Amino acid sequence: MAGVVTAAPATATGPAAVPQGPGAGAVPWLLLMPATAALVLLFVLPIGYVLLLSFTDPQVSLAHYQRIFAVPLYTRILFNTFATSLTVTVICLLLAYPLAYVISRRNDWISLTLLICVAVCFWTGFIVRTYAWLVILGNKGPVAAVWQGLGFGAPPQLLFTSFASTLGMTHILLPYMVLALYSVMKKIDPNLLRAAASLGARPNAAFRAVFLPLSLPGVVNGSILVFTICLGFFVTPILLGTPKDMMISQLVNQQIEELLAWGFASAIAVVLLVATSIVLAIYNRFVGLDRLWG
Amino acid sequence: MSDSYLRLRNIVKSYDGISNAVDDISIDIAKGEFITFLGPSGSGKTTTLMMIAGFEDPTRGTIDLDGKDLTAQKPYQRNIGMVFQNYALFPHMTVAKNVAFPLRMRGAPRADIGRRVAEALELVGLSRFSERHPRELSGGQQQRVALARGLVFRPDVLLLDEPLGALDKNLREQMQVELKRIHREVGITMVYVTHDQTEAMTMSDRVAVFNHGRLEQVAPPLEVYGRPLTRFVGEFIGDSNFLQGRIEAGANGKLSIDGIGPVCEASKLGAGAPAGPVHVLIRPERLRLIGTEPRPDLVATVQMRVEGTVNYGDSLLVMGQSGRIPLRVRIAGMESGDVREGGTISVGWRADDMHLIAGS
Ligand SMILES: Nc1ncnc2c1ncn2[C@@H]1O[C@H](COP(=O)(O)OP(=O)(O)O)[C@@H](O)[C@H]1O
Ligand SMILES: [Mg+2]
Numbered sequence: 001m002a003g004v005v006t007a008a009p010a011t012a013t014g015p016a017a018v019p020q021g022p023g024a025g026a027v028p029w030l031l032l033m034p035a036t037a038a039l040v041l042l043f044v045l046p047i048g049y050v051l052l053l054s055f056t057d058p059q060v061s062l063a064h065y066q067r068i069f070a071v072p073l074y075t076r077i078l079f080n081t082f083a084t085s086l087t088v089t090v091i092c093l094l095l096a097y098p099l100a101y102v103i104s105r106r107n108d109w110i111s112l113t114l115l116i117c118v119a120v121c122f123w124t125g126f127i128v129r130t131y132a133w134l135v136i137l138g139n140k141g142p143v144a145a146v147w148q149g150l151g152f153g154a155p156p157q158l159l160f161t162s163f164a165s166t167l168g169m170t171h172i173l174l175p176y177m178v179l180a181l182y183s184v185m186k187k188i189d190p191n192l193l194r195a196a197a198s199l200g201a202r203p204n205a206a207f208r209a210v211f212l213p214l215s216l217p218g219v220v221n222g223s224i225l226v227f228t229i230c231l232g233f234f235v236t237p238i239l240l241g242t243p244k245d246m247m248i249s250q251l252v253n254q255q256i257e258e259l260l261a262w263g264f265a266s267a268i269a270v271v272l273l274v275a276t277s278i279v280l281a282i283y284n285r286f287v288g289l290d291r292l293w294g
Numbered sequence: 295m296s297d298s299y300l301r302l303r304n305i306v307k308s309y310d311g312i313s314n315a316v317d318d319i320s321i322d323i324a325k326g327e328f329i330t331f332l333g334p335s336g337s338g339k340t341t342t343l344m345m346i347a348g349f350e351d352p353t354r355g356t357i358d359l360d361g362k363d364l365t366a367q368k369p370y371q372r373n374i375g376m377v378f379q380n381y382a383l384f385p386h387m388t389v390a391k392n393v394a395f396p397l398r399m400r401g402a403p404r405a406d407i408g409r410r411v412a413e414a415l416e417l418v419g420l421s422r423f424s425e426r427h428p429r430e431l432s433g434g435q436q437q438r439v440a441l442a443r444g445l446v447f448r449p450d451v452l453l454l455d456e457p458l459g460a461l462d463k464n465l466r467e468q469m470q471v472e473l474k475r476i477h478r479e480v481g482i483t484m485v486y487v488t489h490d491q492t493e494a495m496t497m498s499d500r501v502a503v504f505n506h507g508r509l510e511q512v513a514p515p516l517e518v519y520g521r522p523l524t525r526f527v528g529e530f531i532g533d534s535n536f537l538q539g540r541i542e543a544g545a546n547g548k549l550s551i552d553g554i555g556p557v558c559e560a561s562k563l564g565a566g567a568p569a570g571p572v573h574v575l576i577r578p579e580r581l582r583l584i585g586t587e588p589r590p591d592l593v594a595t596v597q598m599r600v601e602g603t604v605n606y607g608d609s610l611l612v613m614g615q616s617g618r619i620p621l622r623v624r625i626a627g628m629e630s631g632d633v634r635e636g637g638t639i640s641v642g643w644r645a646d647d648m649h650l651i652a653g654s
Contacts, residue, residue, distance in 0.1 A: 189380065189382060191378050191380060191382040192382050192384060194347075194349055194369070194376070194378075194382070195376065195378060195382035195383075195384075196384075196395070196399075197348075197349070197368070197369040197370045198347055198348075198369055198370075198372075198374060198375060198376040198444075198453075199370075199375070199395055199396035199399060199443065199444075199447065200370050200373075200396050200399040200400050200447065201370055201395070201399045202370050202399075203370075205399060206370075209384075209395070210384055213386045214385070214386060
């Protein structure tokens with residue numbers, strides 16, 4: 001997806017930047033070749049193959065798709081995936097908004113420290129962070145120790161629950177939300193809030209009438225990012241979560257690893273791809289995909 | 295201008311606790327006055343404005359408005375309007391919504407809001423643009439919206455921080471006239487910040503000259519130009535020649551200028567010229583080109599080698615040296631006949647062409 005987005009401006013500006021001599025029109029296309037080749041090899045062909053499999057393995061039919069939407073277990077997993085993604089998005093938003101607000105409005109060591117924390121989180125691999133939760137929430141982890149130390153008896157089962165999986169995904173995606181909000185909030189002219197105050201707006205009113213509306217693009221961007229990444233999340237739910245509350249990509253994995261049902265797994269993957277595309281298409285319709293990264 | 299409406303008393307502001315961005319400023323501003331804060335960049339004008347608006351707290355000193363202490367009031371309680379250099383219009387609101395904002399914040403009745411917004415837009419000539427967004431307007435139009443928004447709630451004082459700084463020259467002159475007209479029509483007290491001396495000279499009732507966080511002089515434009523209190527003011531405002539001289543002690547002490555010699559008796563220069571070293575200010579347009587006829591009215595004449603000229607059409611600026619003293623002479627267009635680069639001219643001045651500032 002990122003490749004498609006970045007390739008588009010190159011075609012738009014390329015011809016204008018090159019002198020219009022004989023044969024000059026070919027140069028931009030030549031420059032595009034490596035990226036195009038990589039996209040076709042790594043992206044278009046595999047997806048085409050998955051698409052093909054979903055209709056043809058083991059024989060040509062629409063049966064896989066019918067099964068996804070007919071069997072309650074699978075519709076429940078679909079629903080669960082969307083619900084979990086929505087939950088994670090909302091929690092991320094609630095946590096990230098005040099954080100991004102503080103980071104963008106202050107100009108001192110506090111905001112710098114917070115920004116560094118967020119960036120370090122962002123750059124630490126999500127596998128590492130997922131394993132950290134395994135330790136923290138595990139039977140011998142600090143949470144259990146504190147629980148027992150306080151005399152509450154046997155610690156509750158935290159690991160391998162949808163709580164742990166939601167917590168982990170929220171933690172991993174929070175920096176995305178913070179940075180998406182921050183990049184928009186940082187561009188809000190502080191004089192606008194001063195102007196609001198000089199015009200008689202109390203801090204609350206100024207926030208509601210000026211800052212909040214101007215930060216909405218960041219809210220939309222961050223939510224789309226977190227939501228679409230969450231839809232396809234695999235490692236974290238499989239390590240921290242429970243098979244009872246499977247995410248859709250776990251189902252794909254299970255179908256292939258345990259049942260070798262390539263055709264059915266492909267159909268599920270296609271459904272996930274289409275769902276994500278629909279979300280992005282809606283976003284593109286109202287905002288424009290090129291603005292997703294700020 | 296003695297009656298005081300907005301009163302700053304011994305205002306000091308230090309951002310870092312070491313140096314003072316504003317250093318002990320006191321000023322009385324009359325109701326309805328158009329006063330300009332003029333000074334180079336970094337001289338503390340914006341900081342002073344921010345303290346009047348309430349966005350910065352003075353480190354020391356008090357600010358009164360109409361006899362009431364403002365210091366403890368928040369910006370939104372002050373009823374002081376502000377127009378920012380970059381306009382600070384709300385980009386997500388239409389022109390009408392922008393102008394209605396201060397009225398909405400004050401809970402004005404809906405019908406009232408509509409009427410007063412229309413009036414304010416009429417005042418700045420933007421009635422036709424009320425449903426546009428700021429980004430659909432030119433810089434000058436945005437500035438007018440900011441003005442309408444700052445005036446619509448009838449603030450006690452309107453602060454303007456380099457409001458024309460981002461406009462091109464023609465538009466700027468047009469807006470200067472416009473702003474003066476609006477000031478006359480609404481009669482509101484305006485504090486106007488600029489680093490452009492022409493703007494200050496043409497628009498203000500009084501000019502307050504800032505330098506390094508201090509006030510050098512507060513006076514009407516012509517007085518600031520003709521009788522600057524400090525060398526800085528004389529050099530910052532208008533074109534100038536500064537000569538170094540000294541006045542001898544005694545009742546009839548003579549003024550002599552370094553490199554020229556004795557010029558005239560100090561008593562001719564008006565009262566209060568103190569003995570000791572003085573700066574002698576002569577404006578370029580007060581240096582007179584002399585022909586062959588005798589000029590008994592002049593107290594000094596010098597020969598000057600012409601090194602360069604700038605023709606302004608209506609006048610000619612001549613730059614050159616007299617001995618070691620650099621001089622700038624401004625000559626009205628028709629008199630400039632035999633001035634050419636590399637040549638020599640005679641210039642002279644009368645006693646009242648000089649303005650003396652004590653010091654060396
Ligand atoms: N928010 C601030 N923090 C620290 N120093 C500041 C701040 N604002 C202004 N200053 C300093 O105070 C001095 C006066 O600045 P300012 O009032 O903006 O001058 P002017 O408006 O006349 O250009 C400058 O030296 C400037 O660097
Ligand atoms: Mg300033």
